Amino acid sequence: MAILYTIFVNLLIFGMKVLSLFNDKTKKGVEGRKQSLDIVKSAFSASDKILWMHAASLGEYEQGLPVLEKLKKNFPNHKILITFFSPSGYENVVKKKHFADAVCYLPFDKESTVKEFVSQFDCELFFTVKYDYWYNLLAELKRKNVKTFVISALFYERQSFFTTYGKWFVKQLKQNITWFFHQTQHSYVLAKNIGLLKSSVTGDTRFDRVKQLRLRDNHVDFVEQFISNKKTIVFGSSWQAEEKIAKMISEKNKDLKIIIAPHDLKRVENLKQIFPSAILYSELEYYPTLQPSNPQTLIIDSIGLLSKLYSYADVAIVGGGFHEAGLHNILEAATFSVPVIFGNHYKKNPEADNLILAKGGKSFEDEKSAAYFVLDLFKNEKMLLEMSENAEQFVTKQPNSSELILQKILSL
Numbered sequence: 001m002a003i004l005y006t007i008f009v010n011l012l013i014f015g016m017k018v019l020s021l022f023n024d025k026t027k028k029g030v031e032g033r034k035q036s037l038d039i040v041k042s043a044f045s046a047s048d049k050i051l052w053m054h055a056a057s058l059g060e061y062e063q064g065l066p067v068l069e070k071l072k073k074n075f076p077n078h079k080i081l082i083t084f085f086s087p088s089g090y091e092n093v094v095k096k097k098h099f100a101d102a103v104c105y106l107p108f109d110k111e112s113t114v115k116e117f118v119s120q121f122d123c124e125l126f127f128t129v130k131y132d133y134w135y136n137l138l139a140e141l142k143r144k145n146v147k148t149f150v151i152s153a154l155f156y157e158r159q160s161f162f163t164t165y166g167k168w169f170v171k172q173l174k175q176n177i178t179w180f181f182h183q184t185q186h187s188y189v190l191a192k193n194i195g196l197l198k199s200s201v202t203g204d205t206r207f208d209r210v211k212q213l214r215l216r217d218n219h220v221d222f223v224e225q226f227i228s229n230k231k232t233i234v235f236g237s238s239w240q241a242e243e244k245i246a247k248m249i250s251e252k253n254k255d256l257k258i259i260i261a262p263h264d265l266k267r268v269e270n271l272k273q274i275f276p277s278a279i280l281y282s283e284l285e286y287y288p289t290l291q292p293s294n295p296q297t298l299i300i301d302s303i304g305l306l307s308k309l310y311s312y313a314d315v316a317i318v319g320g321g322f323h324e325a326g327l328h329n330i331l332e333a334a335t336f337s338v339p340v341i342f343g344n345h346y347k348k349n350p351e352a353d354n355l356i357l358a359k360g361g362k363s364f365e366d367e368k369s370a371a372y373f374v375l376d377l378f379k380n381e382k383m384l385l386e387m388s389e390n391a392e393q394f395v396t397k398q399p400n401s402s403e404l405i406l407q408k409i410l411s412l
Contacts, residue, residue, distance in 0.1 A: 361391065
């Protein structure tokens with residue numbers, strides 16, 4: 001199986017290099033990895049003690065950040081390394097203010113490449129977030145006696161570990177992971193059933209992260225003037241399905257204000273065609289004094305505002321759930337006492353089921369049903385208030401996962 005894994009990694013590298021000829025996102029990842037070794041060489045010496053977090057993408061980064069912040073406070077003299085697999089994670093973080101000493105792409109998981117990369121510094125603690133496992137990296141870290149953890153681990157039945165050929169992968173995890181911190185009891189039981197016993201249930205660290213959002217300044221320039229004290233729906237990380245919902249709602253209720261933050265800024269031009277009277281966020285400062293009657297729709301044409309925009313919402317409709325792309329972060333909205341509406345494709349998002357059970361969110365099979373539910377919700381002030389309170393309590397009652405994780409790490 002080790003040979004097959006090596007073949008898989010080589011095929012992955014080859015496939016990404018070919019795809020990079022046609023896809024800008026993949027090209028960034030391929031080209032960026034050429035700089036990873038130089039980045040750590042310039043940031044660290046061989047004697048530096050390193051705390052290393054790996055995240056597949058931006059969502060996992062947000063999930064792991066509360067733990068990394070606590071570790072940094074407990075080990076103030078250690079340096080911080082953050083690696084990403086996906087350009088969407090790397091590009092967002094490297095352009096922002098962060099406390100890491102180095103941020104780079106994780107090198108491709110070839111044995112020689114990994115050894116050269118890891119040899120540049122003295123890693124004392126490593127953790128990956130959720131389920132991004134690279135077996136040559138884990139083996140090399142184990143060889144160097146690095147304590148290795150999985151934060152917000154999530155096991156589910158369709159993973160390779162639970163197939164007839166999955167024993168080799170399970171063996172690697174048994175040998176090389178110091179401890180698993182599971183999001184859910186279900187994940188814990190699944191892992192235990194295949195012999196991964198060094199684990200505990202600590203919850204989802206994203207709840208810690210979104211609780212922190214309440215404490216910061218969430219003001220966004222010009223948005224209050226745009227809303228003009230009217231009921232507001234924020235469409236977060238929207239795809240075409242959510243844009244369709246926005247269109248239906250805007251046609252049926254002209255008194256509602258609609259804010260759309262697309263998952264990809266390339267959608268802005270399409271949104272301008274769908275909502276010809278809409279205003280772009282970048283235009284707001286040049287717009288004359290906004291009146292309550294216009295415009296109805298605001299299109300966000302910049303990144304980094306969405307989590308703050310949810311604080312202005314009466315209802316949030318979060319994208320990705322009406323197709324296989326995957327549901328985006330619903331907790332950033334729920335933390336602000338906002339009912340969350342989304343599609344029913346969210347297999348890897350247990351928090352979606354739990355928010356529905358808490359009656360702070362609702363999922364739908366099709367766009368029309370979602371649109372009409374939201375329209376009816378604004379006619380029922382009692383139900384809207386109840387869903388809002390339920391969403392807030394759903395987040396508030398979650399355990400302080402990062403503190404539980406920290407204490408366990410310190411004890412090992």
